Amino acid sequence: MRLRRSLEVWKLGIVNYSDALKLQERLVSARKSNKIPDTLLSLQHPPTYTLGKRRTYHNLLVPEADLLTMGAELHYTERGGDITFHGPRQAILYPIISLRNIGFGARKYVENLEQTMIELALQYSVQAHAGKDGQTGVWVGDQKIGAIGVRISSGITSHGLAFNIDPDLNYFKHIVPCGIADKGVTSLRKETGGLLPTDDVIHEQLIGCFVRSFGFCDVSSKDNESILLENGGIG
Template structure:
C-alpha cells in the first residue's frame, strides 16, 4: 500500500445472526467484492449455538463426539462448510469476525493474512491482561498456555477472503465437550472471562467486538474503520436472493 494512502475497513455490527443467514450474506458479499460493487468490509456478529465442520468433512465428522440428533437436543445446529479447519463451535458470547477482503488490493498473501487474524486476537487478549500466543505447529488458532481461546477457519477464493475468526469472550464452554475442537485432542478450550477470573467484570461484548475490529484493521494495514449498525436488512435480502 502506498505511503500515506487512506484505506477504510467497513464494519457491520450485526448482533446475533443464524449461521445459515450469515453464510448466505458472505456468499453474496464475496461476489459483490469480486465485482467491485463493495469495498473491503468485515461482519461482526455472534451466532446461536452452532457446530460447523470444515471442508475436509470426513475427518471433521470423526471429531464430532455426539450424533447430530443429540446436538439438536442441546439446541445447536450443525453446518458443513467450505472453510478451512476442522470442527468448531459458535455460540452466544463468542465474537465472530468474517472479513470480506481483497488480499491482492492489500498486498497480502494467505500466510500474512492468517497471521493478522492471530495477532488481532492476541492484541485484544492483551488489552484485558491475558497473554495469548499463536498455536504451535499443527495447532491452529490462538492459545493461552495450552488452552485455546480463539479459532481461525478461512476460505480464500481468487484472492478474496471469507469466513474468519471466533474469539471466546464468555461462551458456555460445555458445548465444546461434544467435539474435539479443531481436531486437536487433549487440549482445553478457554475464554477471556475464565482467564481474567470471575471477579473481573469485562466490558460489554459489543465493546470487545469493536476492539477486535480495530485491531484487525491495524493488523491488515487499514487506516480507518467505519462502523455501520443498520445492516440487518442485508441479511434479510440475502436470504431472499438465495431462497
C-alpha cells in the same frame, strides 16, 4: 505512495449461521467485481457446530440428532480447519477483503488474524500466543481462546475468526475442538477471573485490533437496522 486502506464494518448482532453464510457468499461475489469495499462482519451466532471442508465427522463426539436436543445446529462449510463451535458470548469476525489489494498471502493473512486476537487478550493482561507446530488459532498455554477457519476465493476472503469472551464451554465437550484431542478450550472470562465489559464493548475492541493489524485507515460502520433497511434482510 501507499494507498489508504478503507474498510466498512457491519455490526450485525446475533445472526443464524445459514443466513451469515448466504450473506458472505453474496458479499464475496460483490467484492470480486469491486462493487463493494473491503467489508468486515462483526456478529455472534446461536449455538452452532461447523465442519470444515475436510468433513472430519469423527471429531463430532455425539450423534447429530443429539445436537437438536441441546438447541444446537450443525452446518457444513467450505472453510479450512476442523470442527468448531460458535455460540453466544463469542466474538466473531468475518472479513470479506481483497488480499491482492493489501499485498497479503494466505499465511500472512492468518498470522494477522492471530495477532488481532493476541492484541485483544493483551488488553486484559492475558498472555496469548499463536499456535505451535502448525496449529492455527490463539492459545493461552495449552488452552485455545480463539479459533480461525478461512476460505480464500480469487484472492477474496470469507469466514474468519472466533474469540471466546464467555461462551458456555460445555458445548466444546461434544467435539474434538479443531481436531486437537490433547488440549482444551478457555475464554477471556475464565482467564481474567473478573468482571468484563459488555460484549458490545469487546466486539468494538476486537474490531479495533483488526483495523490496526491490517493497516486500515478509513473505517466506517453500519448497524444492524441500517443494513436490514438497505439490503432487505441479512441472508
